[in-house]
Structures are given as structure tokens and as C-alpha cells.
Amino acid sequence: MKYAPKEEIEARITKLKTLMEKASLDGAFFHYKIDYYYLSGTMQDSLLFVPLDSDPVLFVKREISRARRESPLRNIMSYRSIKDIPQHLKPMRRLGMQLDVIPYNDAIRFKDLFSDVEFVDCSPLTKELRKQKSPFEIGLMEKAAEIGRKVYAKVPEFLREGATEIEVGGQMEAYAKSLGHEGLLRVRSLNYEAYTWHILSGRTGTIVSQSDSPMGGLGLSPAFPVGASFKRIRRNEPILVDFGICYHGYQVDQTRMYAVGSMPDMFVRGYDACREIHDRVLDKVVEGYTSKELFEYSKELGDKLGYGDYYLGYKPHKVRFLGHGIGIELAELPYIAATHTYPIEDGAVFAIEPKMVFPKKGCCGYENTIHYTNGKCRIITDTDDSIIIA
Amino acid sequence: MKYAPKEEIEARITKLKTLMEKASLDGAFFHYKIDYYYLSGTMQDSLLFVPLDSDPVLFVKREISRARRESPLRNIMSYRSIKDIPQHLKPMRRLGMQLDVIPYNDAIRFKDLFSDVEFVDCSPLTKELRKQKSPFEIGLMEKAAEIGRKVYAKVPEFLREGATEIEVGGQMEAYAKSLGHEGLLRVRSLNYEAYTWHILSGRTGTIVSQSDSPMGGLGLSPAFPVGASFKRIRRNEPILVDFGICYHGYQVDQTRMYAVGSMPDMFVRGYDACREIHDRVLDKVVEGYTSKELFEYSKELGDKLGYGDYYLGYKPHKVRFLGHGIGIELAELPYIAATHTYPIEDGAVFAIEPKMVFPKKGCCGYENTIHYTNGKCRIITDTDDSIIIA
Numbered sequence: 188m189k190y191a192p193k194e195e196i197e198a199r200i201t202k203l204k205t206l207m208e209k210a211s212l213d214g215a216f217f218h219y220k221i222d223y224y225y226l227s228g229t230m231q232d233s234l235l236f237v238p239l240d241s242d243p244v245l246f247v248k249r250e251i252s253r254a255r256r257e258s259p260l261r262n263i264m265s266y267r268s269i270k271d272i273p274q275h276l277k278p279m280r281r282l283g284m285q286l287d288v289i290p291y292n293d294a295i296r297f298k299d300l301f302s303d304v305e306f307v308d309c310s311p312l313t314k315e316l317r318k319q320k321s322p323f324e325i326g327l328m329e330k331a332a333e334i335g336r337k338v339y340a341k342v343p344e345f346l347r348e349g350a351t352e353i354e355v356g357g358q359m360e361a362y363a364k365s366l367g368h369e370g371l372l373r374v375r376s377l378n379y380e381a382y383t384w385h386i387l388s389g390r391t392g393t394i395v396s397q398s399d400s401p402m403g404g405l406g407l408s409p410a411f412p413v414g415a416s417f418k419r420i421r422r423n424e425p426i427l428v429d430f431g432i433c434y435h436g437y438q439v440d441q442t443r444m445y446a447v448g449s450m451p452d453m454f455v456r457g458y459d460a461c462r463e464i465h466d467r468v469l470d471k472v473v474e475g476y477t478s479k480e481l482f483e484y485s486k487e488l489g490d491k492l493g494y495g496d497y498y499l500g501y502k503p504h505k506v507r508f509l510g511h512g513i514g515i516e517l518a519e520l521p522y523i524a525a526t527h528t529y530p531i532e533d534g535a536v537f538a539i540e541p542k543m544v545f546p547k548k549g550c551c552g553y554e555n556t557i558h559y560t561n562g563k564c565r566i567i568t569d570t571d572d573s574i575i576i577a
Numbered sequence: 578m579k580y581a582p583k584e585e586i587e588a589r590i591t592k593l594k595t596l597m598e599k600a601s602l603d604g605a606f607f608h609y610k611i612d613y614y615y616l617s618g619t620m621q622d623s624l625l626f627v628p629l630d631s632d633p634v635l636f637v638k639r640e641i642s643r644a645r646r647e648s649p650l651r652n653i654m655s656y657r658s659i660k661d662i663p664q665h666l667k668p669m670r671r672l673g674m675q676l677d678v679i680p681y682n683d684a685i686r687f688k689d690l691f692s693d694v695e696f697v698d699c700s701p702l703t704k705e706l707r708k709q710k711s712p713f714e715i716g717l718m719e720k721a722a723e724i725g726r727k728v729y730a731k732v733p734e735f736l737r738e739g740a741t742e743i744e745v746g747g748q749m750e751a752y753a754k755s756l757g758h759e760g761l762l763r764v765r766s767l768n769y770e771a772y773t774w775h776i777l778s779g780r781t782g783t784i785v786s787q788s789d790s791p792m793g794g795l796g797l798s799p800a801f802p803v804g805a806s807f808k809r810i811r812r813n814e815p816i817l818v819d820f821g822i823c824y825h826g827y828q829v830d831q832t833r834m835y836a837v838g839s840m841p842d843m844f845v846r847g848y849d850a851c852r853e854i855h856d857r858v859l860d861k862v863v864e865g866y867t868s869k870e871l872f873e874y875s876k877e878l879g880d881k882l883g884y885g886d887y888y889l890g891y892k893p894h895k896v897r898f899l900g901h902g903i904g905i906e907l908a909e910l911p912y913i914a915a916t917h918t919y920p921i922e923d924g925a926v927f928a929i930e931p932k933m934v935f936p937k938k939g940c941c942g943y944e945n946t947i948h949y950t951n952g953k954c955r956i957i958t959d960t961d962d963s964i965i966i967a
Contacts, residue, residue: 188798220768230800232768232787250785250793250894257799286681290767291674292698294681308682357754361747364774369801371761371770377680378610378622380761384754395640397622403640408578409619409647410826410905411759436800504640515800 189435191228193259195323199226199316200243206312207239207283214238214276215283215309218293221373221515222285222313224436229257234269236276246272273300283309288375318512318520319534324437325558325567328514328536331434332441332556332567334366338430339443339570346577348422348447352391352415353407356384359430369433372517381517383431386415389424392550393501399508401500401542402427402550422448425549429540436515440538441568442554447577454551457543458574460492461553464541468509468523469557469564478527482509485541497543510539513556535559536567579825581618583649585713589616589706590633596702597629597673604628604666605673605699608683611763611905612675612703614826619647624659626666636662663690673699678765708902708910709924714827715948715957718904718926721824722946722957724756725831728820729960736967738812738837742781742805743797746774749820759823762907771907773821776805779814782940783891789898791890791932792817792940812838815939819930826905830928831958832944837967844941847933848964850882851943854931858899858913859947859954868917872899875931887933900929903946925949926957 203226207215215237217223223235227245231254237243246266247254255263266272282301286294286308298306320328338359345358360383364370372381379398387394387404396403396413405416420426429442444450444458468485476484489498499506508524511517513536521527521535531537537559542552556567593616597605605627607613613625617635621644627633636656637644645653656662672691676684676698688696710718728749735748750773754760762771769788777784777794786793786803795806810816819832834840834848858875866874879888889896898914901907903926911917911925921927927949932942946957 190799218767224800228799230787230802249787249789253786253802257802288680288767290678291676291681291684293767351755354751354755357751360754361744361751364747364750365741365744367797367807369797370772370774371801377608377678377683382760384760396643397620397639399639407757407759408825409580410614410823411761412620412643412647417757433800435798 189327190257191259192323195321196226196228196259198321200237202316203237203312204239206315207237210283210307210312211281212239212283212307212309213279213281215312217285217313219285219288221375222310225313225317225515227258227260229254231257234272244275269297270300279304281305281307283307283312285310314520317514318532320514320536320558324514325536327435327437328439328556328567330367331432331437331439332569334363334368334434335430335432335439335441335568336570337366338363338432339428342428342445343575343577346420346426346445346447348420350420351417352386352388352420353384353417355420356386356415360384363432367434369436372431372433372438373515374517381431382411382414384415385429386426387550388418388420388426389549390547391416391418392425392427393544393546393548395500395504399506401504401506401544420447423451425450425454425551427550427552429552429554431517438513438515438517439556439568440513440517440554441556441570442540442542442552443570443572443575444551445575445577449576450574453545454549455574457494457497457545457551458553460494461541461543461551462572463492464488465539465553465555468539472531472559472564473562475530477530478521478523479525481523482507482525485509494543497545499542500544501546509541510537512537531559533560579717580647581649582713585711586616586618586649588711590627592706593627593702594629596705597627600673600697600699600702601671602629602673602697602699603669603671605702607675607703609675609678611765612700615703615707615905617648617650619644621647624656624662628666634665659687660690669694671695671697673697673702675700704910707904708922710904710926710948714904715926717825717827718829718946718957720757721822721827721829722959724753724758724824725820725822725829725958726960727756728753728822729818729833732818732835733965733967736810736816736835736837738810740810741807742776742778742810743774743807745810746776746805750774753822757824759826762821762823762828763905764907771821772804774805775819776816777940778808778810778816779939780937781806781808782815782817783934783936783938785890785894789896791894791896791934810837813841815840815844815941817940817942819942819944821907828903828905828907829946829958830903830907830944831946831960832930832932832942833960833962833965834941835965835967839966840964843935844939845964847884847887847935847941848943850884851931851933851941852962853882854878855929855943855945858929862921862949862954863952865920867920868911868913869915871913872897872915875899884933887935889932890934891936899931900927902927921949923950
């Protein structure tokens, strides 16, 4: 097990404090484990408080000895109830709380413990910080990608005519876990869950679901209506494998295409177009295009290559994003989407996923996780990207 | 795929309206997919509104044709933004919203669309309803249990000296998924995640983690610090397998004990004691003991049988619950715990899990999912409960 080094956590806290000062915060609470993991190194049941002018305090409910082993923070103390928290703090005026995720009742209950304090949402601060990945984080994502390479290399063994999509997904997952994949892809959302097993074959690749994705798949039931299903793999149909890997909480995302027997020509050409769009968009990242410009440029390319009706889904189910930042959450800053207007900054890690859906026939797509730094886009998920025939 | 029948959904809505009337609600919004699945039959990206005096309206963002197929509700309409919602409703005075789960910012944004409306938490209403399982729901849980029986029967094939815990868990999961297990166990919590692969062997069975459980396991990293780990299975050590199954969103929970070679005598006796406590507690459910009384009674039994120091964990990590209701969430009403004072009502489905942890040595435990109806406790998860030697 790798623990976050002291210098890593200290650097994050220092940067956070700079943003807190700009936001005129005397301190900030982090109730959500994604962010207190980022700022402390532990996901034990805790509540992190970062005061602007002194050292962070990690309040731990369970289990403190593990929290002390995992986190390099110095002030780690146990607590039983949130009612115990205010007595440990000096009076303050304006504090942050993660109002984008903390449930309403919990936020109210917590606010009520403090008199004369203004609470503001501090999640934008950690979202901003987490945009830029450190070498330590990149190392964990490289390791996730290494697991991914091994898992994707096994797909031809798992794919066979007559196997169900979920059988293939389950076998990929079991193998990935044996190598350190942690199984869950975490998403900052009340209702959205990401499943690792997105295996879509032929017609299921045209099915749309609740997810904001060009294709959703059939899934297993109305309660899990996304991803792999009981549909059996047939010969000569396109099989899209979009399988995320998570290592020490850090995720990478990638998509490759497979077929049993042979790949129909229209999907060979479609996949080529997806790869071309992918490559040319990365050139434009380097040229400094904004998120919105990258998205629009990719759409123009889709049109030019003759895929306007199919690119990023078919009407009325087209999606308005091409990619998403990725890290300890599956979707984080920067987004590459119609409504985001910033350029991609140095240190960003994002996935881009040009995909096409041909109604009643199937889908194809290509996706990688990219590290943009020193003016270059480097593909972290550098798995073989030819069409693999099983 | 099984869809909830019209009569099932109608009965749930009718019961909900009775509770809404008691709570003086003119209507109630359900943003959280667990509850709108329960009340509508679909988990497509939606928002359910139930007015007291007319038919429910399901507002669907994506994907409406699937929502219409999955849900027997009559009024299903698409929407793009929550701003569109109020125009479809007549003026009302007091409305429910799921304030226990909806993020603070989202709740405020939604409230602000309505003037002169008092919003109150309506989650207690669905929690109350969901306590009593219908024959349709029991059918889905039986099916989950059937998958569980097959998966547990395979465990001896997966267990071998030198295999890692996570390898075993991954193989169980892959096989379970091929039979229809949906992989995620859903929990109503910002931070708590339940993993299906709780495979603890020897010393890892004594490790406590952030979860409110007598034992947590080592897990894979600080970001996934619970459950199966890279520890290798050894001969002659106790192996606890606590593996939840989910079918159409409905979960069952169970725990059994295994060993490779032989089971050390202290764990054979400990496991016998767990089964005895389990059986005797079920007798008391039938006799009408309250939740708290059941918990206290089980502790007395633990003491009498000589396991006071180990029962439900060791100091200071003992837990104060013996069981939990289960259904479309892993933990729901009724809880069997020190702080809950109600009796178990007809129609309840709950898991009870007497477990013991012997510091530095290992753990043992026994767990079933139980349906209490017509004055009887029936074990849904009726998998072989002898100690299995692989």
C-alpha cells in the first residue's frame, strides 16, 4: 500500500490556503471523503478542518490508528459527535463547507452548532486544486493504466461467441481486481453511478440510458439500466469495451473495439474516424483551444468525415461533451464540453472519447486518458489501439 | 428483466398518500433514485412528484422511452431543467423533499423555485413504507438468495492456499454477475460505500476500519480500506465470507465460514455460538422483543456463552448493532441495535449478524437475511451453514 508522502499533503494544504485566503475564508471543513482523502491521505471516517492560520485538524470517528498510519497530518484526534467539534476551534467569522455534496439536513445541523458564522461552499476550491495532478498522482494513474493494459490484453480470451456481455465484464473485473483495481468508479453525484463493466455488443451499443453518454447499454435490470447485459456476443458485430480502472482511488478511463470473427467495415471506418478526431483534438489542446472550441472542432471533424448524424450519439440523444477531467473522481475539471470556455491548463489529466452510434446497428468509440504537461499531450492509457479480432 | 407490476406501484403510491396526509403534505418530490425507483419502477434520470389529490407525475431527463417501458405510471413527461417543473403544478402550501440525501445547494436551488411553500423532509415516509416488503419484493430477494446459494457453493473451488483474498472475491463476483448479481450494494450515505467482496482470512479478520462493523479487513489501499486485500489465504485459518447479492436492486446479505485444511477449534466453537445466538434471537423476534431488547439479549447470550470480550468486536471497537433491515438499500428499517426501541413488524426483512473477533487471531460470524411474517422468521438465505473445508 502506498501512503501519500508528507510533502505531497503539505503542498496541497498550502495551495488550498492560498485559495482560502482569496475566498476570504477563516477556515474550511471537509466532510466528503473524496476531498479529505485528497487533503489528508486517509478515507477513514473523518472530518477535516483546515484553519487559514494554523495546522489542519483531522477529527476521526473510526478508525483512528489507521488514520494515523495513512495520514501524515500531525493533528489527528478522535471525536464521537459533531457537537464536540466547535469546542476545539477558536471563534471564526466565515467558514467553508462542502455544500455541493453534503445533504441538506446534515448541513443545517452542522451550521447550527456555530453561532455568528457565515458558511460558504468550499468545494470549488478543492475542485480547482485537483485540476493539476502532481507527479505522485500521475504515478498512481500510471499504475492504474498498467493494470488496464494487462486487462485489455486479456479481453480476447474472455470474448467468445455466445458469452454474455456481463460474463465478459465480470471476468475483466475479477482479473483487474487481482492486480489491484478497486472496483468502484467514484462520481460526485447523488444519483449517478459509474459501473466498470461497459461492454456493448451490436444492438446494445445503440441503447441510450440515464447516463449522459452517447450510448448506455441495456444493463441488467431497471435498477441497473446501464452497461453490460445478458445479451450474448455474436460473430461479426462491433464490441465496445469501455472499462475504467481505479488504483488507490485514482481512475483511468479508456475505450477499445473488438469483434469475434470480423469487424463490419462501417465500424472499421467509424473507429478510424474516432481515432483521427482524438488525435487532431489533442493537437488543438496543445495549440491552446478552449474546452468549448475543442468540442466544436471535434464536431466539425465529425461532420467533415461524414459522421454528423452519428457522432456523439444520434438525435435526439446526442451529448454535448467530448471529455472529462479524471482523477479521484471519474468526472472532474477540466470538462471538454459545449458549455465550458476555459483552456486546458498544464498538469491536467482528462479523458477524451469520440464515439459514434449507428441506430439499429451498433456503436464504436475510442478513448484515452491524457496527461497534458510541458506543452505535450501524453497518452497514459497506451494500450494497443488496433481493432482486436478474437 | 422484471418490471414492477402496475398494481404494485399503485399500492405503494396509495400507502404513501396515507402517510402524506398524516404529515399534512400537499405533495412530495422524490429526487433520490432509490425512492423514485420504489415508487415508479424506473431509475432513469428522473424526478417524481406525488400530489396528494391527483396522479403522480414522473419528470424524466433521460431516457424517457425506457422510463415509459419500465414504469407503469401514466403521467410521464420529459423535462430539461428543474426550472420547468413549477409551471406543471398547481399552487401548494406544504411539500415534501428528500432533505436527508439531497445536497444542500440542490435543495436551496429547488426551494427557491417555489414561493410561499414550506418544504419538509419526506424521506421518513418512504423509509416507513419500505419496511414492509410485498410478495413481489420478496420474490426478487428470493432470486438474489438463489444466486447467493450458487455463489457460496462455488467458494471451495475459489479458495486455495496462496490465493489472495481479492482474487477469491473477484471470482465470486464474476460468477455472481454472470447469474444476475448487479455488483453494487447501495447505502444511503454520503461517505459509506459497501463492497460485495468481504473476504477476511486469519489476521485480516481482526482489522477494524471506517465501517461500523466488528471487523473491516485490510482492503486494497487507503482509498479502499475495507474488505478483501492482497493477503494470501493460508491453511488452517478461519475465512469469513460476507458477500451481498443484488438483483433488480434488491439485496440479500449473508455470512459463512470456510477454511483450507482445517478450522482451528476456537473458531469452530465461536461459529457454533454465533449460530446459537442467531437462532435464539429469531425466537425472540417472534415473541415480540423490541430491537433494543433483541440487541441486549444477544449480548447477554454472548456473555453467557463465554464470548463477552469478543462478541460484536473487541474493545474499544465493539459495535452497537446486531442487524439491519435490507431491501433496495443495504441498511434500512428496522435496525436491530442498542438505540432502536421498536418491535419488528410483520413483513420486515432484515439481516442479523452475530460476529466475533479474537484479537491477533481472526474472526468468525454468521449472518442471514430473514423474512418475518405471519409470526414466523423464515431464512431467505438458506445456504448450507456448516463450516466448509476447502
